[in-house]
Amino acid sequence: MNEREEPRVLPEITDLNRDFWTSGRDGELRILRCKACRVWCHPPRPMCPECHGRDLSYETTSGKGTIYSYVINHHPWRPGLREPYVISLVELDDQRHLRLTTNIVGCRPEAVFIGMRVAVRFVAQGDFFVPLFIPDDGLRPA
Protein backbone atom coordinates (compact mmCIF):
# COMPACT_ATOMS: atom_id res chain seq x y z
CA MET A 1 0.00 0.00 0.00
CA ASN A 2 1.31 3.47 -0.71
CA GLU A 3 0.46 7.10 -0.09
CA ARG A 4 -2.04 7.34 -2.94
CA GLU A 5 -4.53 4.96 -1.44
CA GLU A 6 -7.82 6.06 0.08
CA PRO A 7 -7.55 7.56 3.57
CA ARG A 8 -8.01 5.13 6.44
CA VAL A 9 -11.26 5.28 8.38
CA LEU A 10 -10.05 6.22 11.85
CA PRO A 11 -11.82 6.31 15.21
CA GLU A 12 -12.80 9.30 17.26
CA ILE A 13 -9.98 10.30 19.60
CA THR A 14 -10.75 10.03 23.30
CA ASP A 15 -8.63 10.57 26.41
CA LEU A 16 -8.32 6.81 26.63
CA ASN A 17 -7.09 6.07 23.10
CA ARG A 18 -5.24 9.33 22.27
CA ASP A 19 -1.68 8.17 22.85
CA PHE A 20 -2.17 4.95 20.93
CA TRP A 21 -3.27 6.77 17.80
CA THR A 22 -1.40 10.06 17.95
CA SER A 23 1.89 9.64 19.81
CA GLY A 24 3.87 7.78 17.14
CA ARG A 25 5.58 10.82 15.64
CA ASP A 26 8.80 9.78 17.40
CA GLY A 27 8.51 6.24 16.07
CA GLU A 28 7.59 4.73 19.43
CA LEU A 29 4.52 2.52 19.90
CA ARG A 30 2.75 3.31 23.16
CA ILE A 31 0.22 1.10 24.89
CA LEU A 32 -1.70 1.51 28.11
CA ARG A 33 -0.11 -0.20 31.11
CA CYS A 34 -1.18 -0.85 34.69
CA LYS A 35 1.09 0.86 37.21
CA ALA A 36 0.27 -1.63 39.96
CA CYS A 37 0.75 -5.02 38.27
CA ARG A 38 2.60 -3.85 35.12
CA VAL A 39 0.25 -5.65 32.74
CA TRP A 40 -0.16 -4.09 29.30
CA CYS A 41 -3.85 -3.46 28.58
CA HIS A 42 -5.02 -3.35 24.99
CA PRO A 43 -7.46 -2.17 23.77
CA PRO A 44 -7.33 0.58 26.41
CA ARG A 45 -9.82 0.46 29.28
CA PRO A 46 -10.08 2.53 32.45
CA MET A 47 -9.51 -0.52 34.68
CA CYS A 48 -6.85 -3.22 34.62
CA PRO A 49 -8.63 -6.57 34.05
CA GLU A 50 -5.91 -8.42 35.99
CA CYS A 51 -5.75 -6.49 39.29
CA HIS A 52 -8.61 -3.99 38.91
CA GLY A 53 -6.12 -1.16 39.32
CA ARG A 54 -7.35 2.23 38.15
CA ASP A 55 -3.96 3.83 37.68
CA LEU A 56 -2.99 3.16 34.08
CA SER A 57 -0.83 5.19 31.76
CA TYR A 58 0.74 4.90 28.33
CA GLU A 59 4.23 3.46 28.19
CA THR A 60 6.62 2.84 25.34
CA THR A 61 6.74 -0.72 24.00
CA SER A 62 9.56 -2.47 22.19
CA GLY A 63 7.70 -1.85 18.93
CA LYS A 64 8.69 -5.36 17.89
CA GLY A 65 6.80 -8.54 17.56
CA THR A 66 5.99 -11.72 15.68
CA ILE A 67 3.26 -12.43 13.15
CA TYR A 68 0.67 -14.56 14.94
CA SER A 69 -1.62 -14.85 11.92
CA TYR A 70 -2.39 -13.00 8.71
CA VAL A 71 -4.77 -12.73 5.79
CA ILE A 72 -4.05 -11.62 2.24
CA ASN A 73 -7.03 -9.50 1.35
CA HIS A 74 -8.00 -9.61 -2.33
CA HIS A 75 -11.60 -8.44 -2.30
CA PRO A 76 -12.22 -4.72 -3.05
CA TRP A 77 -14.33 -3.87 0.02
CA ARG A 78 -13.86 -0.18 -0.75
CA PRO A 79 -12.82 1.62 -3.92
CA GLY A 80 -9.32 3.05 -3.95
CA LEU A 81 -7.46 0.38 -2.00
CA ARG A 82 -4.52 -1.50 -3.48
CA GLU A 83 -5.32 -5.17 -3.28
CA PRO A 84 -3.88 -7.54 -2.45
CA TYR A 85 -2.76 -6.28 0.96
CA VAL A 86 -1.90 -8.03 4.21
CA ILE A 87 -3.93 -7.74 7.39
CA SER A 88 -2.09 -9.34 10.26
CA LEU A 89 -2.31 -10.09 13.92
CA VAL A 90 1.03 -9.21 15.48
CA GLU A 91 1.95 -10.40 18.95
CA LEU A 92 4.22 -7.87 20.62
CA ASP A 93 7.39 -8.99 22.40
CA ASP A 94 6.34 -7.08 25.49
CA GLN A 95 3.71 -9.53 26.70
CA ARG A 96 2.29 -12.90 25.70
CA HIS A 97 -1.09 -12.60 23.92
CA LEU A 98 -0.68 -8.82 23.55
CA ARG A 99 -1.79 -8.56 19.96
CA LEU A 100 -2.51 -5.82 17.45
CA THR A 101 -4.50 -6.12 14.27
CA THR A 102 -2.43 -4.19 11.73
CA ASN A 103 -1.03 -4.25 8.20
CA ILE A 104 2.28 -5.70 7.09
CA VAL A 105 3.98 -3.38 4.59
CA GLY A 106 7.40 -3.20 3.01
CA CYS A 107 7.35 -6.69 1.53
CA ARG A 108 5.36 -8.71 -0.98
CA PRO A 109 2.25 -10.35 0.49
CA GLU A 110 3.58 -13.79 -0.51
CA ALA A 111 6.66 -13.22 1.63
CA VAL A 112 4.65 -13.01 4.85
CA PHE A 113 4.52 -16.03 7.19
CA ILE A 114 3.45 -16.92 10.70
CA GLY A 115 6.43 -16.47 12.99
CA MET A 116 7.93 -13.67 10.88
CA ARG A 117 9.70 -11.00 12.94
CA VAL A 118 8.29 -7.51 12.44
CA ALA A 119 8.87 -3.96 13.69
CA VAL A 120 6.51 -1.00 13.90
CA ARG A 121 6.50 1.72 11.25
CA PHE A 122 4.02 4.56 11.45
CA VAL A 123 2.07 6.20 8.66
CA ALA A 124 0.75 9.69 9.29
CA GLN A 125 -2.78 10.74 8.49
CA GLY A 126 -3.87 14.08 9.92
CA ASP A 127 -3.23 13.97 13.66
CA PHE A 128 -2.92 10.19 13.54
CA PHE A 129 0.17 8.04 13.44
CA VAL A 130 -1.14 4.62 12.50
CA PRO A 131 1.07 1.70 13.59
CA LEU A 132 1.87 -0.68 10.73
CA PHE A 133 4.62 -3.31 10.72
CA ILE A 134 7.51 -4.10 8.39
CA PRO A 135 9.77 -7.15 8.27
CA ASP A 136 12.48 -6.91 10.91
CA ASP A 137 15.77 -8.65 10.40
CA GLY A 138 17.13 -7.46 13.72
CA LEU A 139 17.59 -9.79 16.63
CA ARG A 140 14.86 -10.42 19.18
CA PRO A 141 15.48 -8.11 22.15
CA ALA A 142 16.98 -9.79 25.20
Add this chain to the structure above:
Amino acid sequence: MRELLERRALVSGVGISKTGRRLGRSGLELALDAAMTAIADAGLTVEDIDGIATMGEAPPDDVKNSLGARLAWMAPFGGQGAGGHLRYVVQAIMAVATGLCRHVLVYRSVSMLSGEFRDGATGDAAWHIPFHEYSAASMVAMHARRHMHDYGTTREQLGAIAVTSRRHAALNEQAALREPITLDEYLSARWIAEPFGLLDCDIPIDGAVALIVSAADHEPDCPNVPVRFEALACGTHGKMSWDQRVEFTSMGQDDSARQLWSRTDLKPADVDVVEIYDGFTYLALNWLENLGFCKRGEGGPFVEGGIRISLGGELPMNTYGGQLSAGRLHGYWLLYEAILQLQGRAGARQVDGAEVAIAAAGGGPNTGCLLLTR
Protein backbone atom coordinates in the same frame (compact mmCIF):
# COMPACT_ATOMS: atom_id res chain seq x y z
CA MET B 1 -29.22 -32.23 38.51
CA ARG B 2 -30.54 -28.80 39.42
CA GLU B 3 -33.68 -27.62 37.69
CA LEU B 4 -32.74 -25.86 34.49
CA LEU B 5 -34.75 -22.93 33.23
CA GLU B 6 -34.60 -24.15 29.63
CA ARG B 7 -36.61 -27.26 30.57
CA ARG B 8 -39.58 -25.00 31.36
CA ALA B 9 -39.87 -23.98 27.72
CA LEU B 10 -40.29 -25.68 24.35
CA VAL B 11 -40.66 -24.84 20.68
CA SER B 12 -44.32 -25.13 19.75
CA GLY B 13 -44.21 -23.88 16.17
CA VAL B 14 -41.96 -22.69 13.35
CA GLY B 15 -42.31 -20.77 10.11
CA ILE B 16 -40.21 -19.64 7.19
CA SER B 17 -40.98 -17.03 4.55
CA LYS B 18 -40.12 -17.22 0.89
CA THR B 19 -36.32 -17.06 0.65
CA GLY B 20 -33.99 -16.07 -2.14
CA ARG B 21 -32.00 -13.41 -3.91
CA ARG B 22 -33.67 -10.01 -4.23
CA LEU B 23 -37.26 -10.93 -3.46
CA GLY B 24 -38.33 -7.30 -3.66
CA ARG B 25 -40.27 -7.53 -0.40
CA SER B 26 -39.53 -5.63 2.78
CA GLY B 27 -38.02 -7.34 5.78
CA LEU B 28 -41.18 -6.52 7.70
CA GLU B 29 -43.35 -8.35 5.17
CA LEU B 30 -41.05 -11.36 5.28
CA ALA B 31 -40.98 -11.32 9.10
CA LEU B 32 -44.78 -11.20 9.21
CA ASP B 33 -45.04 -14.09 6.73
CA ALA B 34 -42.78 -16.23 8.91
CA ALA B 35 -44.47 -15.09 12.14
CA MET B 36 -48.01 -15.87 10.99
CA THR B 37 -46.88 -19.30 9.76
CA ALA B 38 -45.17 -20.06 13.08
CA ILE B 39 -48.14 -18.91 15.15
CA ALA B 40 -50.53 -21.13 13.19
CA ASP B 41 -48.01 -24.00 13.30
CA ALA B 42 -48.08 -23.75 17.10
CA GLY B 43 -51.87 -23.97 17.13
CA LEU B 44 -52.10 -20.41 18.38
CA THR B 45 -53.48 -17.06 17.28
CA VAL B 46 -51.91 -13.62 17.56
CA GLU B 47 -53.94 -13.07 20.75
CA ASP B 48 -51.85 -15.79 22.44
CA ILE B 49 -48.50 -14.12 21.72
CA ASP B 50 -47.35 -12.15 24.75
CA GLY B 51 -43.65 -11.62 24.02
CA ILE B 52 -41.29 -10.82 21.14
CA ALA B 53 -37.54 -11.39 20.96
CA THR B 54 -35.60 -10.65 17.79
CA MET B 55 -32.24 -9.90 16.27
CA GLY B 56 -34.12 -7.92 13.58
CA GLU B 57 -33.68 -6.67 10.98
CA ALA B 58 -37.39 -5.86 10.96
CA PRO B 59 -37.72 -3.87 14.18
CA PRO B 60 -39.79 -5.56 16.89
CA ASP B 61 -41.91 -2.41 17.31
CA ASP B 62 -43.05 -2.70 13.69
CA VAL B 63 -43.81 -6.39 13.99
CA LYS B 64 -45.72 -5.83 17.23
CA ASN B 65 -47.75 -3.00 15.72
CA SER B 66 -48.44 -4.94 12.54
CA LEU B 67 -49.65 -7.94 14.49
CA GLY B 68 -51.58 -5.80 16.96
CA ALA B 69 -50.13 -8.08 19.62
CA ARG B 70 -50.66 -7.28 23.32
CA LEU B 71 -47.33 -8.04 24.94
CA ALA B 72 -46.12 -8.66 28.46
CA TRP B 73 -42.52 -8.20 27.35
CA MET B 74 -40.20 -7.35 24.48
CA ALA B 75 -36.56 -8.39 24.55
CA PRO B 76 -33.84 -5.75 24.40
CA PHE B 77 -33.12 -5.39 20.72
CA GLY B 78 -29.90 -5.21 18.81
CA GLY B 79 -26.66 -6.88 18.00
CA GLN B 80 -25.06 -10.17 18.90
CA GLY B 81 -22.60 -10.30 21.79
CA ALA B 82 -22.44 -13.22 24.20
CA GLY B 83 -24.91 -15.89 23.11
CA GLY B 84 -24.41 -14.82 19.51
CA HIS B 85 -27.30 -14.86 17.10
CA LEU B 86 -29.25 -17.30 19.26
CA ARG B 87 -29.24 -15.06 22.33
CA TYR B 88 -32.79 -14.01 21.42
CA VAL B 89 -33.95 -17.60 21.80
CA VAL B 90 -32.29 -17.66 25.22
CA GLN B 91 -34.07 -14.44 26.17
CA ALA B 92 -37.39 -15.93 25.08
CA ILE B 93 -36.70 -19.03 27.18
CA MET B 94 -35.93 -16.83 30.18
CA ALA B 95 -39.13 -14.84 29.73
CA VAL B 96 -41.17 -18.05 29.60
CA ALA B 97 -39.29 -19.74 32.44
CA THR B 98 -39.88 -16.82 34.78
CA GLY B 99 -43.59 -16.84 34.01
CA LEU B 100 -43.54 -13.38 32.49
CA CYS B 101 -44.64 -14.77 29.12
CA ARG B 102 -46.41 -17.86 27.83
CA HIS B 103 -45.77 -17.70 24.08
CA VAL B 104 -42.85 -15.66 22.76
CA LEU B 105 -42.43 -14.95 19.05
CA VAL B 106 -38.76 -15.12 18.01
CA TYR B 107 -37.80 -14.13 14.48
CA ARG B 108 -34.97 -13.15 12.18
CA SER B 109 -35.56 -11.32 8.91
CA VAL B 110 -33.05 -10.20 6.29
CA SER B 111 -34.01 -7.92 3.44
CA MET B 112 -30.79 -6.15 2.58
CA LEU B 113 -28.51 -7.80 0.09
CA SER B 114 -25.72 -5.87 1.65
CA GLY B 115 -22.02 -6.51 1.43
CA GLU B 116 -19.85 -6.89 4.45
CA PHE B 117 -18.52 -3.35 4.36
CA ARG B 118 -18.70 -1.65 7.72
CA ASP B 119 -17.95 2.03 7.59
CA GLY B 120 -17.73 3.15 11.21
CA ALA B 121 -14.58 2.77 13.26
CA THR B 122 -16.48 2.47 16.53
CA GLY B 123 -16.54 -0.11 19.33
CA ASP B 124 -14.41 -3.18 18.62
CA ALA B 125 -14.37 -2.28 14.91
CA ALA B 126 -12.19 0.71 15.82
CA TRP B 127 -9.29 -1.77 16.11
CA HIS B 128 -9.93 -3.36 12.70
CA ILE B 129 -11.35 -0.78 10.26
CA PRO B 130 -8.30 1.54 10.45
CA PHE B 131 -6.27 -1.33 8.98
CA HIS B 132 -8.64 -1.82 6.05
CA GLU B 133 -10.22 -4.84 7.70
CA TYR B 134 -13.85 -4.32 6.78
CA SER B 135 -15.20 -7.83 6.74
CA ALA B 136 -15.96 -10.79 8.95
CA ALA B 137 -14.45 -12.83 6.09
CA SER B 138 -11.03 -11.49 6.97
CA MET B 139 -11.53 -11.77 10.72
CA VAL B 140 -12.56 -15.41 10.45
CA ALA B 141 -9.87 -16.19 7.85
CA MET B 142 -7.32 -14.91 10.40
CA HIS B 143 -8.42 -17.71 12.73
CA ALA B 144 -8.45 -20.29 9.92
CA ARG B 145 -4.87 -19.38 8.95
CA ARG B 146 -3.64 -19.91 12.51
CA HIS B 147 -5.57 -23.18 12.76
CA MET B 148 -3.84 -24.34 9.57
CA HIS B 149 -0.50 -23.40 11.09
CA ASP B 150 -1.14 -25.07 14.44
CA TYR B 151 -2.85 -28.26 13.26
CA GLY B 152 -2.13 -28.71 9.57
CA THR B 153 -5.71 -28.06 8.50
CA THR B 154 -5.97 -27.73 4.71
CA ARG B 155 -8.06 -25.85 2.15
CA GLU B 156 -9.23 -29.23 0.85
CA GLN B 157 -10.65 -30.03 4.28
CA LEU B 158 -12.49 -26.71 4.50
CA GLY B 159 -13.68 -27.36 0.96
CA ALA B 160 -15.34 -30.60 2.03
CA ILE B 161 -17.74 -28.49 4.10
CA ALA B 162 -18.65 -26.31 1.11
CA VAL B 163 -19.09 -29.26 -1.26
CA THR B 164 -21.23 -31.19 1.24
CA SER B 165 -23.40 -28.19 1.96
CA ARG B 166 -24.13 -27.79 -1.74
CA ARG B 167 -25.02 -31.46 -2.05
CA HIS B 168 -27.54 -31.09 0.77
CA ALA B 169 -28.95 -27.91 -0.78
CA ALA B 170 -29.99 -29.93 -3.83
CA LEU B 171 -32.56 -31.57 -1.54
CA ASN B 172 -33.93 -28.24 -0.31
CA GLU B 173 -36.26 -26.46 -2.73
CA GLN B 174 -35.80 -23.18 -0.87
CA ALA B 175 -32.01 -23.19 -1.08
CA ALA B 176 -30.46 -20.33 -3.08
CA LEU B 177 -27.65 -22.39 -4.65
CA ARG B 178 -28.50 -25.97 -5.65
CA GLU B 179 -26.05 -26.79 -8.45
CA PRO B 180 -23.41 -29.23 -7.21
CA ILE B 181 -19.83 -28.00 -6.89
CA THR B 182 -16.61 -29.99 -6.98
CA LEU B 183 -13.61 -29.63 -4.75
CA ASP B 184 -11.67 -28.30 -7.75
CA GLU B 185 -14.25 -25.56 -8.27
CA TYR B 186 -13.97 -24.69 -4.60
CA LEU B 187 -10.17 -24.52 -4.83
CA SER B 188 -10.13 -22.40 -7.98
CA ALA B 189 -12.76 -19.84 -6.92
CA ARG B 190 -11.39 -16.32 -6.64
CA TRP B 191 -9.72 -15.25 -3.41
CA ILE B 192 -11.66 -13.07 -0.98
CA ALA B 193 -9.40 -12.96 2.06
CA GLU B 194 -6.77 -15.65 1.63
CA PRO B 195 -6.97 -18.43 2.89
CA PHE B 196 -10.68 -17.92 2.13
CA GLY B 197 -11.97 -17.99 -1.42
CA LEU B 198 -15.46 -17.13 -2.59
CA LEU B 199 -16.85 -20.58 -1.74
CA ASP B 200 -15.75 -20.33 1.87
CA CYS B 201 -18.26 -17.51 2.25
CA ASP B 202 -22.03 -17.78 2.62
CA ILE B 203 -24.60 -16.41 0.23
CA PRO B 204 -26.68 -13.34 1.16
CA ILE B 205 -30.43 -13.72 0.65
CA ASP B 206 -33.72 -12.18 1.67
CA GLY B 207 -35.93 -14.18 3.98
CA ALA B 208 -37.25 -14.69 7.49
CA VAL B 209 -37.62 -17.46 10.03
CA ALA B 210 -39.87 -17.40 13.09
CA LEU B 211 -40.43 -19.75 16.00
CA ILE B 212 -42.70 -19.76 19.01
CA VAL B 213 -41.11 -20.45 22.39
CA SER B 214 -43.90 -21.61 24.70
CA ALA B 215 -44.27 -22.68 28.31
CA ALA B 216 -43.59 -26.42 28.69
CA ASP B 217 -47.13 -27.05 29.91
CA HIS B 218 -48.43 -26.03 26.49
CA GLU B 219 -47.25 -29.44 25.26
CA PRO B 220 -50.66 -31.21 25.17
CA ASP B 221 -51.98 -28.42 22.93
CA CYS B 222 -49.11 -28.50 20.40
CA PRO B 223 -50.42 -29.68 17.01
CA ASN B 224 -46.90 -30.77 16.02
CA VAL B 225 -44.16 -32.60 17.88
CA PRO B 226 -42.89 -30.14 20.51
CA VAL B 227 -39.14 -29.63 20.55
CA ARG B 228 -37.50 -29.35 23.96
CA PHE B 229 -34.51 -27.36 25.08
CA GLU B 230 -32.24 -29.88 26.75
CA ALA B 231 -29.50 -27.30 27.33
CA LEU B 232 -28.56 -23.79 26.32
CA ALA B 233 -25.30 -21.88 26.22
CA CYS B 234 -24.87 -18.13 26.10
CA GLY B 235 -21.92 -17.46 28.41
CA THR B 236 -18.54 -15.95 27.75
CA HIS B 237 -15.33 -16.26 29.74
CA GLY B 238 -12.77 -15.06 27.20
CA LYS B 239 -12.53 -11.47 26.06
CA MET B 240 -15.30 -9.95 23.96
CA SER B 241 -12.87 -9.28 21.14
CA TRP B 242 -12.01 -10.65 17.70
CA ASP B 243 -8.26 -10.49 18.23
CA GLN B 244 -7.47 -10.60 21.97
CA ARG B 245 -8.82 -13.96 23.07
CA VAL B 246 -6.07 -16.07 24.65
CA GLU B 247 -7.50 -19.21 23.04
CA PHE B 248 -7.54 -17.51 19.68
CA THR B 249 -8.46 -20.22 17.18
CA SER B 250 -11.28 -21.74 19.20
CA MET B 251 -13.11 -18.40 19.43
CA GLY B 252 -15.96 -18.06 21.96
CA GLN B 253 -17.23 -21.42 20.79
CA ASP B 254 -15.21 -23.19 23.49
CA ASP B 255 -16.97 -21.25 26.25
CA SER B 256 -20.36 -21.99 24.68
CA ALA B 257 -19.70 -25.70 24.26
CA ARG B 258 -18.41 -26.10 27.82
CA GLN B 259 -21.50 -24.43 29.20
CA LEU B 260 -23.79 -26.51 26.99
CA TRP B 261 -22.39 -29.88 28.09
CA SER B 262 -22.34 -28.77 31.74
CA ARG B 263 -26.13 -28.52 31.67
CA THR B 264 -26.98 -32.00 30.41
CA ASP B 265 -26.18 -35.68 30.89
CA LEU B 266 -26.22 -36.18 27.13
CA LYS B 267 -22.91 -36.52 25.31
CA PRO B 268 -21.74 -35.69 21.79
CA ALA B 269 -22.24 -39.36 20.86
CA ASP B 270 -25.97 -38.97 21.56
CA VAL B 271 -26.40 -36.28 18.89
CA ASP B 272 -28.12 -37.38 15.66
CA VAL B 273 -27.82 -34.24 13.55
CA VAL B 274 -25.99 -30.90 13.81
CA GLU B 275 -27.05 -27.62 12.28
CA ILE B 276 -24.11 -25.26 12.57
CA TYR B 277 -23.30 -21.72 11.58
CA ASP B 278 -21.32 -21.74 8.34
CA GLY B 279 -21.17 -18.09 7.44
CA PHE B 280 -17.62 -19.19 6.65
CA THR B 281 -16.46 -22.81 6.33
CA TYR B 282 -14.01 -22.53 9.20
CA LEU B 283 -16.74 -21.61 11.69
CA ALA B 284 -18.43 -24.97 11.16
CA LEU B 285 -15.18 -26.94 11.41
CA ASN B 286 -14.34 -25.11 14.61
CA TRP B 287 -17.76 -25.75 16.15
CA LEU B 288 -17.33 -29.50 15.51
CA GLU B 289 -14.09 -29.44 17.49
CA ASN B 290 -15.34 -27.25 20.28
CA LEU B 291 -18.54 -29.24 20.70
CA GLY B 292 -16.42 -32.35 21.17
CA PHE B 293 -17.29 -34.32 18.05
CA CYS B 294 -13.55 -34.65 17.54
CA LYS B 295 -10.43 -33.56 19.39
CA ARG B 296 -9.03 -30.07 19.21
CA GLY B 297 -7.18 -29.66 15.94
CA GLU B 298 -8.75 -32.74 14.34
CA GLY B 299 -11.65 -30.96 12.65
CA GLY B 300 -9.85 -31.11 9.31
CA PRO B 301 -9.48 -34.90 9.18
CA PHE B 302 -13.00 -35.21 10.66
CA VAL B 303 -14.68 -33.43 7.74
CA GLU B 304 -12.23 -34.52 5.02
CA GLY B 305 -14.00 -36.07 2.04
CA GLY B 306 -17.35 -35.02 3.50
CA ILE B 307 -18.72 -38.55 4.06
CA ARG B 308 -19.00 -38.27 7.82
CA ILE B 309 -20.94 -34.98 7.73
CA SER B 310 -23.23 -35.95 4.83
CA LEU B 311 -26.80 -37.20 5.07
CA GLY B 312 -26.42 -40.91 5.72
CA GLY B 313 -23.07 -40.29 7.42
CA GLU B 314 -22.12 -40.59 11.05
CA LEU B 315 -22.95 -36.96 11.88
CA PRO B 316 -25.08 -35.22 9.23
CA MET B 317 -24.32 -31.50 9.28
CA ASN B 318 -26.27 -28.62 7.75
CA THR B 319 -28.81 -30.86 6.10
CA TYR B 320 -30.68 -27.86 4.62
CA GLY B 321 -27.61 -26.67 2.71
CA GLY B 322 -26.25 -24.28 5.31
CA GLN B 323 -25.75 -20.58 4.88
CA LEU B 324 -23.10 -21.50 2.31
CA SER B 325 -25.74 -22.81 -0.10
CA ALA B 326 -29.27 -22.30 1.25
CA GLY B 327 -28.56 -18.72 2.30
CA ARG B 328 -27.72 -16.44 5.17
CA LEU B 329 -30.39 -15.98 7.83
CA HIS B 330 -27.83 -15.60 10.60
CA GLY B 331 -28.34 -18.77 12.59
CA TYR B 332 -32.12 -18.97 12.26
CA TRP B 333 -32.45 -21.18 9.22
CA LEU B 334 -30.17 -23.71 10.91
CA LEU B 335 -32.36 -23.58 14.00
CA TYR B 336 -35.46 -24.02 11.84
CA GLU B 337 -33.89 -27.08 10.19
CA ALA B 338 -32.89 -28.60 13.55
CA ILE B 339 -36.49 -28.28 14.69
CA LEU B 340 -37.85 -29.83 11.46
CA GLN B 341 -35.43 -32.73 11.79
CA LEU B 342 -36.57 -33.51 15.34
CA GLN B 343 -40.21 -33.27 14.29
CA GLY B 344 -39.63 -35.64 11.37
CA ARG B 345 -40.72 -32.93 8.94
CA ALA B 346 -37.50 -32.54 6.92
CA GLY B 347 -38.77 -34.44 3.87
CA ALA B 348 -36.07 -35.69 1.50
CA ARG B 349 -33.45 -34.45 3.96
CA GLN B 350 -34.82 -36.29 6.98
CA VAL B 351 -32.29 -37.99 9.25
CA ASP B 352 -34.01 -41.22 10.27
CA GLY B 353 -35.16 -41.25 13.85
CA ALA B 354 -33.47 -37.98 14.80
CA GLU B 355 -34.03 -37.40 18.51
CA VAL B 356 -31.18 -35.11 19.54
CA ALA B 357 -29.93 -32.11 17.57
CA ILE B 358 -27.54 -29.23 18.07
CA ALA B 359 -28.10 -25.72 16.78
CA ALA B 360 -24.90 -23.69 17.12
CA ALA B 361 -24.29 -20.20 15.84
CA GLY B 362 -21.67 -17.53 15.71
CA GLY B 363 -17.99 -16.84 15.62
CA GLY B 364 -15.39 -14.65 17.24
CA PRO B 365 -16.64 -13.73 20.71
CA ASN B 366 -20.30 -13.84 19.61
CA THR B 367 -21.30 -17.46 20.04
CA GLY B 368 -24.07 -19.58 21.51
CA CYS B 369 -25.71 -22.95 21.06
CA LEU B 370 -28.73 -25.07 21.93
CA LEU B 371 -29.12 -28.79 22.52
CA LEU B 372 -32.59 -29.80 21.33
CA THR B 373 -34.55 -33.01 21.81
CA ARG B 374 -37.91 -34.31 20.71
